[in-house]
Amino acid sequence: MIIAVDAMGGEYAPHEIVKGALKAAEEYKIAIALVGKKDILHILTAKNKRKLDITIVEAPEVIDDDESPIEAVANKPNSSIAVGIQLLKEGKAQAFVSAGSTGAVFFCAFMTLGRVEGIDRPAIGSIININVTNPFLLIDCGANPNCKPKHLLQFAQMGSIYAREIFQIPSPRVALLNNGEEEKKGNQLANDTYPVLKASGLNFVGNIEGQFLSQNKADVVVTDGFTGNIVLKTLEGMGDTFLNLRNVGQMLSRASHGESRAMLFDTSVGSLLKRIDYREAGGSCLLGLNGNVIIAHGRSRARAIKNAIGVAKRSVDRKVTEMIQQEDFSEPVVPATEEEET
Amino acid sequence: MIIAVDAMGGEYAPHEIVKGALKAAEEYKIAIALVGKKDILHILTAKNKRKLDITIVEAPEVIDDDESPIEAVANKPNSSIAVGIQLLKEGKAQAFVSAGSTGAVFFCAFMTLGRVEGIDRPAIGSIININVTNPFLLIDCGANPNCKPKHLLQFAQMGSIYAREIFQIPSPRVALLNNGEEEKKGNQLANDTYPVLKASGLNFVGNIEGQFLSQNKADVVVTDGFTGNIVLKTLEGMGDTFLNLRNVGQMLSRASHGESRAMLFDTSVGSLLKRIDYREAGGSCLLGLNGNVIIAHGRSRARAIKNAIGVAKRSVDRKVTEMIQQEDFSEPVVPATEEEET
Numbered sequence: 173m174i175i176a177v178d179a180m181g182g183e184y185a186p187h188e189i190v191k192g193a194l195k196a197a198e199e200y201k202i203a204i205a206l207v208g209k210k211d212i213l214h215i216l217t218a219k220n221k222r223k224l225d226i227t228i229v230e231a232p233e234v235i236d237d238d239e240s241p242i243e244a245v246a247n248k249p250n251s252s253i254a255v256g257i258q259l260l261k262e263g264k265a266q267a268f269v270s271a272g273s274t275g276a277v278f279f280c281a282f283m284t285l286g287r288v289e290g291i292d293r294p295a296i297g298s299i300i301n302i303n304v305t306n307p308f309l310l311i312d313c314g315a316n317p318n319c320k321p322k323h324l325l326q327f328a329q330m331g332s333i334y335a336r337e338i339f340q341i342p343s344p345r346v347a348l349l350n351n352g353e354e355e356k357k358g359n360q361l362a363n364d365t366y367p368v369l370k371a372s373g374l375n376f377v378g379n380i381e382g383q384f385l386s387q388n389k390a391d392v393v394v395t396d397g398f399t400g401n402i403v404l405k406t407l408e409g410m411g412d413t414f415l416n417l418r419n420v421g422q423m424l425s426r427a428s429h430g431e432s433r434a435m436l437f438d439t440s441v442g443s444l445l446k447r448i449d450y451r452e453a454g455g456s457c458l459l460g461l462n463g464n465v466i467i468a469h470g471r472s473r474a475r476a477i478k479n480a481i482g483v484a485k486r487s488v489d490r491k492v493t494e495m496i497q498q499e500d501f502s503e504p505v506v507p508a509t510e511e512e513e514t
Numbered sequence: 515m516i517i518a519v520d521a522m523g524g525e526y527a528p529h530e531i532v533k534g535a536l537k538a539a540e541e542y543k544i545a546i547a548l549v550g551k552k553d554i555l556h557i558l559t560a561k562n563k564r565k566l567d568i569t570i571v572e573a574p575e576v577i578d579d580d581e582s583p584i585e586a587v588a589n590k591p592n593s594s595i596a597v598g599i600q601l602l603k604e605g606k607a608q609a610f611v612s613a614g615s616t617g618a619v620f621f622c623a624f625m626t627l628g629r630v631e632g633i634d635r636p637a638i639g640s641i642i643n644i645n646v647t648n649p650f651l652l653i654d655c656g657a658n659p660n661c662k663p664k665h666l667l668q669f670a671q672m673g674s675i676y677a678r679e680i681f682q683i684p685s686p687r688v689a690l691l692n693n694g695e696e697e698k699k700g701n702q703l704a705n706d707t708y709p710v711l712k713a714s715g716l717n718f719v720g721n722i723e724g725q726f727l728s729q730n731k732a733d734v735v736v737t738d739g740f741t742g743n744i745v746l747k748t749l750e751g752m753g754d755t756f757l758n759l760r761n762v763g764q765m766l767s768r769a770s771h772g773e774s775r776a777m778l779f780d781t782s783v784g785s786l787l788k789r790i791d792y793r794e795a796g797g798s799c800l801l802g803l804n805g806n807v808i809i810a811h812g813r814s815r816a817r818a819i820k821n822a823i824g825v826a827k828r829s830v831d832r833k834v835t836e837m838i839q840q841e842d843f844s845e846p847v848v849p850a851t852e853e854e855e856t
Contacts, residue, residue: 302752302755303755314693317693317699317700317701317702317704318701318702349744350740350744351656351659351739351740351743351744351747352743357659358659358740359659359660359738359740360659360660362659362740381743381744381747382743382744382745382746382747382748382749382750382751383747383748383750383751383754384751385748385751386751386752386754386755387751396701397693398692398693398700398701398704398741399740399741399744401693401694401723401724402691402692402693402723402724402741402744402745403724403744403745403748404724405693405723405724405725406724406725406727406745406748406749407724407748407752408724408725409724409725409726409727409728409729410644410728410749410752412725412728413644413645413728414756
């Protein structure tokens with residue numbers, strides 16, 4: 173198995189990306205193709221290259237986070253993103269991992285790899301680990317701000333396959349993100365989607381409200397890309413707030429009680445707070461494209477990159493893309509409601 | 515000033531509600547009308563009634579959180595919610611505070627007090643204090659799951675008056691909750707709303723993404739009631755998760771290091787985490803109705819109730835409802851975009 177890694181994407185590229193990739197190569201015993209500027213990658217891997225299965229693939233251009241995804245992909249055909257996804261397309265790699273611009277990776281993968289037959293809208297699924305022992309997949313996290321019920325159904329179907337294979341849950345619980353638990357709650361889209369999910373044959377457990385996201389009530393949480401993106405980022409912002417609290421707590425503790433007690437602080441709560449660091453969750457996956465594409469958080473350090481490569485490896489091992497390609501995405505017959513019958 | 519308080523609403527009613535109301539009467543030197551079951555309220559206030567300006571108003575019925583708001587309001591004309599709002603209607607109180615069912619309070623207030631002229635959709639604004647020194651108002655938090663741009667404009671206009679008077683910010687910064695910062699980002703509603711807010715004459719600072727909600731970038735964050743409700747509840751759920759972490763941290767600390775160090779834990783981080791307890795923020799307000807109605811969190815204890823009464827007092831002092839009644843809610847002229855011009 174060869175996993176292509178965008179060595180130039182993310183806030184801590186290329187150093188932390190390379191470090192994470194080397195760790196992954198060692199720990200998972202896989203081959204890694206590091207995509208990026210050859211010269212620097214040779215230097216960064218010089219010590220470890222002989223022991224590990226690392227190749228370097230030249231990509232002279234870099235797409236920045238603040239570039240327009242569509243323009244960047246069009247204007248930089250030799251970016252690390254484009255070259256990495258091309259490796260996937262040509263079968264020279266089985267998965268691609270990037271901590272670069274989500275928009276650029278999505279657009280480039282969409283154009284290069286194409287959609288799975290039957291999928292109208294590929295989507296971004298993000299692994300959310302605010303409940304550490306029971307992460308769930310939130311889908312869509314931003315690819316499709318405007319959706320119809322059939323799109324949410326496809327997200328649910330793809331997400332269900334993903335959760336089954338990646339979380340190894342035989343029959344993943346699928347919930348619809350909503351502003352109330354009752355069947356008739358929600359905006360028009362949620363209202364119209366509920367009966368479709370109910371009739372889908374998936375393990376649909378109904379609506380889920382925001383406050384229950386951390387309470388292990390669903391393995392796949394389905395929503396439109398507008399709501400999903402806002403929820404994902406709200407969770408990330410809260411995570412940052414609390415990680416900052418940890419730092420402030422340490423400082424206070426150190427100032428008032430000395431170094432040894434500050435260490436005590438760090439071991440007791442610090443480790444708990446650290447566990448909810450969203451950057452270590454394994455990132456996001458693009459579902460509905462003909463290839464395994466994993467997006468790590470833009471602020472990923474080595475450990476988060478290693479984890480994202482771990483998710484990529486599992487996607488390959490468990491044949492996630494192939495499973496989605498084999499799925500029947502035809503719409504279920506939704507029984508008429510009482511209103512419609514009269 | 516008389517503030518009517520629903521003594522029967524909320525998880526810890528009536529004990530904690532009465533306790534909070536007594537504290538508020540003492541601290542703010544205001545008159546409180548406690549609405550609920552007379553017998554128990556007489557017992558609970560027996561010790562303090564002489565010193566403080568407390569009256570008890572009989573309301574034999576209680577609306578539970580799990581009742582359908584519309585049915586409950588129709589079937590229980592003598593509920594503490596209905597009786598309390600009636601006091602407001604008759605001018606016997608200047609504000610009403612409840613920790614009961616948000617839906618029932620909203621529906622009852624809507625039917626009894628009526629909408630402010632020019633307001634199509636009254637909304638729920640919630641004070642969010644994840645940034646303790648700079649709270650902001652999130653509006654709408656659930657009254658209107660389906661919105662048009664003109665509704666979001668009205669939310670922005672009302673929210674701006676509220677923030678100006680309650681937070682005492684001369685020109686509150688208004689932001690549109692969105693899945694990206696750029697003007698063209700968002701779903702159809704956000705896309706269509708951006709130019710309306712831009713042309714509104716409000717201090718519109720553009721789009722805000724979820725991760726920046728805690729970073730003091732806006733005083734009023736405008737969104738539809740579907741998204742707002744999900745974000746509010748997601749924040750609450752995260753708050754609970756972290757408050758639980760605090761408890762676990764204390765236990766660990768106590769188990770491994772003894773009582774004195776557990777106390778150290780509590781003072782250093784515990785107090786920081788406590789400050790973000792959403793239940794103490796002062797709750798939500800209904801904007802666009804002819805009366806000051808404040809909804810405290812369902813799990814409010816005495817301190818949170820006292821804070822909510824404090825917000826109610828300030829709403830009366832600063833004439834928030836009157837200011838909204840005097841506002842001109844006619845729609846601004848939105849300049850044609852380049853696309854439309856061609």
